[in-house]
Amino acid sequence: MCLAIPAYVEQLITGDQAIVNLCGVRKEISLVLVEDIVVGDYIIIHAGYALQKLDQREAERTLAMFAEITTLNNNDIS
Amino acid sequence: MKYIDEFREGGMARKIAARIAAEVDARRRYHFMEFCGGHTHAISRYGLVDMLPDNVQMIHGPGCPVCVLPVGRVENAIQLAQTPELILCTYGDMLRIPTANGMSLLRAKAQGADVRMVYSSEDAIKIAQQNPQQQVVFFAIGFETTTPPTAIAIKKAQALGLHNFSVFCNHVLTPSAISHILQSPEVREFGVVSLDGFIGPAHVSVVIGSQPYQYFAEEFQKPVVIAGFEPLDVLQAILMLIRQINAGRAKVENEFTRAVLPQGNIKAQLLVAEVFELRRSFEWRGLGLVPYSALKIKSCYAEYDAEQRFPVPALSIADNKACECGAILRGIKQPQDCKIFGTVCTPENPIGSCMVSSEGACAAYYSYGRFRNRDLCTVQNN
Numbered sequence: 001m002c003l004a005i006p007a008y009v010e011q012l013i014t015g016d017q018a019i020v021n022l023c024g025v026r027k028e029i030s031l032v033l034v035e036d037i038v039v040g041d042y043i044i045i046h047a048g049y050a051l052q053k054l055d056q057r058e059a060e061r062t063l064a065m066f067a068e069i070t071t072l073n074n075n076d077i078s
Numbered sequence: 079m080k081y082i083d084e085f086r087e088g089g090m091a092r093k094i095a096a097r098i099a100a101e102v103d104a105r106r107r108y109h110f111m112e113f114c115g116g117h118t119h120a121i122s123r124y125g126l127v128d129m130l131p132d133n134v135q136m137i138h139g140p141g142c143p144v145c146v147l148p149v150g151r152v153e154n155a156i157q158l159a160q161t162p163e164l165i166l167c168t169y170g171d172m173l174r175i176p177t178a179n180g181m182s183l184l185r186a187k188a189q190g191a192d193v194r195m196v197y198s199s200e201d202a203i204k205i206a207q208q209n210p211q212q213q214v215v216f217f218a219i220g221f222e223t224t225t226p227p228t229a230i231a232i233k234k235a236q237a238l239g240l241h242n243f244s245v246f247c248n249h250v251l252t253p254s255a256i257s258h259i260l261q262s263p264e265v266r267e268f269g270v271v272s273l274d275g276f277i278g279p280a281h282v283s284v285v286i287g288s289q290p291y292q293y294f295a296e297e298f299q300k301p302v303v304i305a306g307f308e309p310l311d312v313l314q315a316i317l318m319l320i321r322q323i324n325a326g327r328a329k330v331e332n333e334f335t336r337a338v339l340p341q342g343n344i345k346a347q348l349l350v351a352e353v354f355e356l357r358r359s360f361e362w363r364g365l366g367l368v369p370y371s372a373l374k375i376k377s378c379y380a381e382y383d384a385e386q387r388f389p390v391p392a393l394s395i396a397d398n399k400a401c402e403c404g405a406i407l408r409g410i411k412q413p414q415d416c417k418i419f420g421t422v423c424t425p426e427n428p429i430g431s432c433m434v435s436s437e438g439a440c441a442a443y444y445s446y447g448r449f450r451n452r453d454l455c456t457v458q459n460n
């Protein structure tokens with residue numbers, strides 16, 4: 001039930017709803033629990049409701065944190 | 079797809095694993111509980127345990143809503159479904175939870191009960207609108223993530239003036255379950271289960287934020303790292319836990335900053351507070367009665383409470399004797415400790431609830447084939 005992936009907001013429609021793209025599958029979901037969503041955002045969806053906007057800057061920071069590990073590993077070897 | 083593939087990249091997974099191996103202290107053991115079934119699923123699916131050093135052990139926690147619902151409540155739902163002129167709506171996984179005598183909601187449906195699977199609480203409202211002559215009950219389960227959608231449904235039913243819609247509420251709370259585990263005799267007195275830290279839930283934390291875990295870190299001196307559901311998230315969280323332990327720290331850290339804010343989703347929390355209040359105690363499969371661990375519908379919304387509208391007796395029904403779900407949910411046993419794992423009990427024919435949902439430990443182990451080979455050998459040897 002809790003398994004979910006970030007979805008791409010393709011279109012905003014009336015009544016606080018949006019059409020999202022989940023790995024190629026288009027789905028209508030509710031935006032009532034979130035604010036200021038625009039087309040192009042990624043959102044975390046659970047049981048038909050967006051729970052949060054994905055913070056793209058933070059996602060990049062987490063990926064950068066992974067990349068740092070490569071440097072650490074290389075230092076170990078040298 | 080963006081924000082998924084990067085977090086599943088195999089090469090990077092091996093690099094983080096190498097980092098974990100380089101940083102563990104060989105003289106000690108590390109026991110981490112992933113509370114959430116979503117993490118249990120990721121760990122099995124991507125074989126993460128095989129990437130960890132031998133002295134790092136993962137313990138599966140009780141964070142699978144389907145698994146922790148006691149049989150009595152499922153029986154209540156079956157009885158509701160068998161009420162004439164009543165439509166019972168629920169999420170898909172609930173249909174296959176077995177109760178006594180091999181009964182389930184799916185069986186009840188086959189015998190004529192009107193049971194409908196819904197994708198969201200919104201669908202249940204639509205069914206109520208389309209069937210004004212019938213009572214529609216939404217069998218609601220789940221942790222803090224599914225509670226806001228249930229609150230929305232209740233408020234919507236009120237706004238629409240729907241008199242044929244009610245909710246059989248079984249929403250449970252993550253922090254109370256973690257407290258209960260930390261205070262359990264297995265952890266505190268007997269030391270049967272060692273726990274050095276927690277991987278905090280992903281989506282639950284999106285709603286409640288990272289603050290509620292502060293208490294565990296301070297009071298019990300256990301580090302908590304909130305992690306996303308992708309394999310790299312989980313590995314990174316394990317590395318962060320190891321670093322905390324090695325440094326003698328016990329703090330709440332957040333690996334899932336792309337979705338979890340310290341304060342969580344306030345809008346969702348306010349909505350939940352408006353519609354629900356704490357139950358004094360609630361039965362969990364495996365954990366027994368846990369004080370203040372679940373929600374009920376506030377009296378001002380009593381009209382939408384199925385427990386007020388229909389007879390819902392308190393039933394305490396024991397699990398199947400052979401099933402070890404209870405011990406697995408407490409972290410004492412592993413699925414392969416169950417004698418009927420993968421033989422009598424399979425996802426197609428689950429005997430216990432941990433084999434029903436893909437987040438259940440037994441189903442996750444079975445689906446990703448980690449033990450199927452061994453079973454095959456035994457069959458061939460016979």
Ligand code: SF4
Nearest residue numbers: 401402416423430440
């Ligand atoms: S394998 Fe089946 S019977 Fe055994 S513990 Fe898991 S769910 Fe219960």
